Amino acid sequence: MSVFLVFTIFCLLYFAVLGVEIDDCKPTRCMKHGPTIRFPFRDKNRSPQHCGYPGFDVLCNESKETVLELPFSVQVAVKKINYVLQQVDLYDPEKCLVKKLPHLNLSTSPLQFLSTEKWDFILVNCSDASRRGLFYSFPCLGDSSSHFLAITESEWDNVGSLDLTSCTRLHKVYVPYNVRNEKYLHLRWSEPACSGCEAKGKWCRLSSKSTSGGHQIQCVHKPNTTRASMGPMVGGAALGSCLFVTILASLVLLYISFRSERQNHIKIEKFLEDYRALKPTRFSYSDITRITRKFSEKLGEGGYGIVYKGRLSNRIDVAVKLLHNSKGNGEEFVNEVSTIGRIHHVNIVRLLGFCAEGSKRALVYEFLPNDSLEKFIFRSAKTSLGWRNLRDITLGIARGIKYLHEGCDQQILHFDIKPHNILLDRNFGPKICDFGLAKLCSKEQSGVTMTIARGTMGYIAPEVLSRTFGRASYKSDVYSFGMMVLEMVGGRKNVDPNVKTSQVFFPQWVYNRLDSEFGEDFWARVEDGENGSIAKRLTIVGLWCIQWSPNDRPSMKEVVVMLEGSEESLVIPPNPFAATDGTSSVAGIIQGRHRHHQIELPSIQESEYFSA
CATH class of the missing domain: 3.30.200.20 (Phosphorylase Kinase; domain 1)
Structure with missing residues (x-):
């Protein structure tokens, strides 16, 4: 696979270099004697975008006329292009140029009128044919019952005693004076300024240094006919070799992929049969x-x-x-x-x-309409949950994990308990999801063998990462549950890089204050009465669940009892952390929790519905 990748990259690089020699911006024509199309113009249907300048796109119509696209979808045919003087002569294929004038607006186009003297003309429609002799008429616009005339604005204002009751004013256009007497529309362009290159006998093209903020140009030599004809031959031979090897390698890879996919398909079908x-x-x-x-x-x-x-x-x-x-x-x-x-x-x-x-x-x-728990427990959440909701959600999750561990024929170890994998129904009832990392084991087994670590960093139990702490088991889910509960209490990720070093690990920070001289003040300020009791209960349960040794952690059955029992029956767990001296203001953090139902600290949000 790596050899094939290297070869493909080599081919791409080769043709990238070869592309410098073989010009893909060769001049074209729509018909044999039509105007030459080259920079800044380009045939939008046959040439890459870098072959032209913005605003100079042309195309060939069914009559093989060269058609220029102007703003507001105005299309006119090109009669002649003078690249030295940077001028272009346009006409209407339908031989009625005045029909285009009401829609013509060059304010956003690099092309402008050649004549700088422009007049305001008013187009009128007269039902009386006798009015045609008064002003310049356009027979191509009318028929036997209507006659279109062009009147300058000053003429319109000074019609005086003329009877124009049979005439209706239609449009006002701002164009050169001589446009009503000619079949052609003469435009010029100043950008890109290629006249200097043309004067030297060279051509103009976009520079490779052009950026999205602006377009730079450079002078290039006119293409050499002999060299250009040899380029495709050399490139064709090289391309043929590369394609042969690429196709051969692709067939081999497809065969390997097909065989692997077939084995996977057989594996799944066998499982479904059982x-x-x-x-x-x-x-x-x-x-x-x-x-x-x-x-x-x-x-x-x-x-x-x-x-x-x-x-x-x-x-x-x-x-x-x-x-x-x-x-x-x-x-x-x-x-x-x-x-x-x-x-x-x-x-x-x-x-x-x-x-x-x-x-x-x-x-x-x-389908669960309230998305995941993660959406509600961190500081950036638009909707916060009260302490009673947090208690009910925690108890529901604990009952769900208890059922996985004890309520089935075999133990189901989830190995990825985290807020993102807890979905909430319409009434904020929790439901555990995403069993992609789960393992089945008999209830008699003391643990399971792990070939690789499973789970999400921050929630993975120590024994899952290293056998030094014991074997992975149902107690690993207990650890992940405990970390999640502490996040629910704190309203922040259990590791937050935006706080001081001595306070980075939130569970350790909480434990240091749980039974300190500030402890009573800590819980009293969360919220008075029952809510303070809920916060303390959840914290103690969470700290029991994250003990380093799996033997020191309670089972999920014991966790449910702790959550349903009285506060007096709870015992503060042993300290699994090294002693630290947090220095931040406890009162400040607790006041933030009081205002937002969660501590005011940054969090990281995910947008997935499942950890798909």
């Missing part, structure tokens, strides 16, 4: 397309796929996660369906169905 008794609804890919209305409403995107909003035929809103083909070799899909597909709990998101059709895989979940 899973028939418990499987949710299986959808076809056409069903998924219909449910999501052709993937019209995107909810979020992450490492494993994109999530779209959809609706089932029974008017139930759903969230559809379309999995990336390159992620997990089917492991994400199998983990989700094998774990969440077999359980039903009020605090676990429900898997309604799935799709496995060739390389296309999707998961269909119940």
Whole structure:
């Protein structure tokens, strides 16, 4: 693969250099004797954008006339281009140039009238043919019953005793005086200034130093006919060689990819065959397309796929996660369906169905309108949750994890508990989601073997990162839960780079004040009465859950008891941290918590609906 990539880069570099020699901006014509089209003009249908200057685009119509596009969609044909004098003569292919005048506005065009003497003309429509002798008429605009005349504004103001009751004023145009007597419109341009290059016998083109803020030009030699004819031959031979090798390498890679994808497909189909008794609804890919209305409403995107909003035929809103083909070799899909597909709990998101059709895989979940917990608990949240809501949400999450650990035939270890993976229903009831990293193990096992660390930094238990702290087990989910609870209490990430070094690790900062001489003042200022008690209870539970040793952490069953019991029964846990002396004002932080229902510290927000 790396050799193929290097070869492809080499080919691209080669043709980039070759492109300097082989000019892709050669002059063109629409017809044999038509005007030559070259810089600053370009044929927009045949030449790259860098071959021309903004405002000078032309095209060839069906009659092979050279048509210039002016502002406001005005199109006129080009009769002649003088590149030395920087002038262009235009005409109307329909032989009625005056018809274009009401729509002609050159204020935004690099092209301007050649004549600097311009007049205000008024176009009038007269039903009386006798009026035609008074002013300059335009037969091409009228018919037997209407006659169009052009009158200068001064003539209009001085018509005096003339009877113009049969005439209707139409438009006022500001054009050179002689335009009403000629078939051609003469324009000039000052930018780009190429007359100097033309005087030296050279041509003009955009400089490679041009930026989005401005366009620079440079003089270049006229192309050499012999050299230009050899270029395609040399380039063609080199291109042929590169294409042959590239196609051959692509075929080999496609074969390898096809074989790998086929193995993944067989793996998933075998799993689904074994899973028939418990499987949710299986959808076809056409069903998924219909449910999501052709993937019209995107909810979020992450490492494993994109999530779209959809609706089932029974008017139930759903969230559809379309999995990336390159992620997990089917492991994400199998983990989700094998774990969440077999359980039903009020605090676990429900898997309604799935799709496995060739390389296309999707998961269909119940739709939860309030997005994730992460959206509400940090300082930047537009809507904050009160302490009672935080308590109820924490208890619901704890019950959901307890069910995963104890309520199924096998233990389900989530390994990615964090605010982003807690979704909230219409009544802010929590539901655990995203089982892509989950593992199944028997309840008799003391732990599971981890080949690589699983989870999100900041929530990963020490034993998941290193066997020094023990084996990964259900206690690893307890640790992640504890970190999340402390974030809910503090309203900030557990590691915040924007605070002083001695206060960076928030759980340690809280513990140092939990039982200090400031402790009573700390909790009293959170909010009076019941809310202060809730904050203290959640903090103590969170600190118990993040003990370094898995043996010192409670089970989720014990956590539920602690959350439902009385405050007097709670015991402050051992200190798992090194002693620090935080110096910031406790009162200031607590007052911020009182104002916003969460401590006023920066946070990092994610926009994904699931950690897809």
